[in-house]
Amino acid sequence: MASAIARWEKFRFNPPPSRQQLEAVAKVVGVDANRLEQMLPPAGVGMNLEPIRLCAGCYVESPCHRIEWQFKVTQGCQHHHLSLLSECPNCGARFKVPALWVDGWCHRCFLPFGEMVQHQKKI
Numbered sequence: 001m002a003s004a005i006a007r008w009e010k011f012r013f014n015p016p017p018s019r020q021q022l023e024a025v026a027k028v029v030g031v032d033a034n035r036l037e038q039m040l041p042p043a044g045v046g047m048n049l050e051p052i053r054l055c056a057g058c059y060v061e062s063p064c065h066r067i068e069w070q071f072k073v074t075q076g077c078q079h080h081h082l083s084l085l086s087e088c089p090n091c092g093a094r095f096k097v098p099a100l101w102v103d104g105w106c107h108r109c110f111l112p113f114g115e116m117v118q119h120q121k122k123i
């Protein structure tokens, strides 16, 4: 898994990803490859798959990862006007890949993602 993430870190959607790459990314973030294709950033916009980022405010409303949090151009959450978290504000653990977000809390200290919203800065 670590080597796959390292590859995705350098992953750029320019040229557009092959079907095989799309499916690999879709697996990590836990979305369908077809849906992912529709959510891709505009041509030339890069994407970081590490660190995995989170807006707890969004997570409370809909408990899933949003692909736009990984776009390089994304500075914060446009809906809540909050900075994104890239690690647990309580213990500093990096977030796991979204496909593994089954419990909705930090895998190390068990702080629920929803409670992390108070640690996001207003932007």
Ligand SMILES: [Zn+2]
Residues within 6 Å of the ligand: 055, 056, 057, 058, 059, 077, 078, 079, 080, 081, 082
């Ligand atoms: Zn949000």
Ligand SMILES: [Zn+2]
Residues within 6 Å of the ligand: 088, 089, 090, 091, 092, 093, 106, 107, 108, 109, 110, 111
């Ligand atoms: Zn934690």
